[in-house]
């Protein structure tokens with residue numbers, strides 16, 4: 001580019017999105033060979049077994065019943081009070097940690113991550129997340145003048161690499177007084193991995209250790225896929241651990257309606273905070289509200305009302321949860337097919353526990369994805385491997401997919 005009008009700090013912003021590239025190649029193949037022949041493992045949304053965008057019926061019914069006023073009126077900047085209360089209940093279910101809590105409405109989970117980075121990472125500082133991670137974390141950090149850095153998510157046994165996490169925190173805190181850590185669990189994107197309760201104990205031990213030395217630690221738990229990770233209480237049990245932490249350890253949760261309500265495009269989520277300090281929580285509310293005002297003002301009122309309506313109507317809620325459970329089982333069954341076949345044919349897939357995605361490590365992920373095109377399979381090349389969307393590939397097409405990935409992997413790297 002020869003001519004630029006952008007401010008100097010903005011001129012070299014470029015969104016590199018491996019997903020859209022892979023999706024474009026897939027569209028071309030679908031046009032040429034027909035949807036039946038093509039496996040589209042690139043999508044980040046849930047498709048039903050017929051290949052249609054899945055929609056929770058109760059969500060649709062309640063949404064269509066909302067009065068026009070609920071769709072067009074402004075909402076309070078912090079979010080509708082009933083929505084915020086419901087979101088806190090939904091986040092914790094019966095596993096609410098002891099302490100003060102607050103929530104702020106955000107434009108999707110993305111908005112929640114944005115607010116956490118904007119307000120809890122010092123400009124110029126390093127933010128820590130795992131080496132397998134959702135690329136948007138890096139974009140948000142960069143936009144907020146921070147730098148995303150990584151610890152290794154897996155050790156040699158494909159377990160949580162607590163040692164590397166500890167080492168990276170220690171290294172960063174040699175030069176920083178505060179640190180924001182982002183952990184996406186349960187049902188991590190892109191691997192489907194979830195930290196165990198013991199893994200969380202180790203994470204918290206490290207946080208508490210540095211808090212005792214006067215460091216300020218903020219932990220953002222990204223729970224975008226929690227509704228597709230297993231039983232409600234089981235998947236949330238780790239949250240109890242966040243009670244009674246030192247006041248210089250703040251825990252936040254990025255809540256999203258995108259997956260849990262099949263409401264991706266309506267851009268609704270929340271950032272929830274837990275602290276043993278009342279001051280920290282009051283400050284959280286004030287500064288988050290300010291950042292909302294400065295970015296999107298208030299968010300989608302209709303979507304907030306929808307969530308509250310479902311939550312307040314016992315029959316609708318029971319029906320909604322049943323429908324979502326069915327979708328969860330559908331995705332889990334697809335992931336399980338892949339994992340069983342991977343283990344049978346000797347493909348080294350990462351430990352998928354649940355959620356929308358699973359991944360296979362590769363030295364040259366782009367070449368493996370290109371090779372997969374020979375079998376009309378389209379997946380996303382990430383830095384460390386190939387991402388397969390269990391959310392969008394039907395069970396029928398999942399069958400035999402691990403073998404195809406192994407074949408492509410061997411052709412490139414074997």
Ligand SMILES: Cc1ncc(COP(=O)(O)O)c(C=O)c1O
Nearest residue numbers: 108109110134184189224256258
């Ligand atoms: C890991 C992760 N976190 C958060 C989100 C938030 O999504 P949204 O902004 O649509 O709520 C996504 C969506 O793809 C995600 O993959």
